[in-house]
């Protein structure tokens with residue numbers, strides 16, 4: 852299992868254990884999650900990036916790969932987002948660049 856997958860399992864288990872069904876991280880009926888394009892890294896991107904603001908805030912942007920890297924840097928440096936491991940950062944940047952990049956054509 853990839854580290855990100857392990858994290859998702861742990862978070863899901865913790866959520867269930869605490870009985871916090873109100874804001875379950877992976878509710879398929881969450882419109883914010885449902886609006887996201889399917890692809891590798893979707894779950895983890897949702898988990899990390901929907902913590903402080905709606906995903907729409909992110910999805911409405913079209914940044915280059917470099918632009919997404921900078922955006923994540925702003926979240927960490929300006930807004931106190933927890934530092935990501937490099938493989939976690941790469942997973943999110945790959946997902947956003949592929950589906951919401953300047954070349955995504957959507």
Ligand code: HEC
Nearest residue numbers: 899900902903904908909912922923925926930931932943
């Ligand atoms: C710790 C809280 C927090 C987390 C976690 C977070 N953000 Fe943000 N984000 C903010 C705040 C605060 C703003 C600015 C206020 C606003 O525009 O509502 C913002 C704004 C944005 C914007 C619009 C403005 C800009 O700088 O381009 C984008 C895009 C964005 N975030 C992307 C992300 C992505 C991608 C992630 C996940 C990797 C993420 N955010 C996670 C706090 C956070």
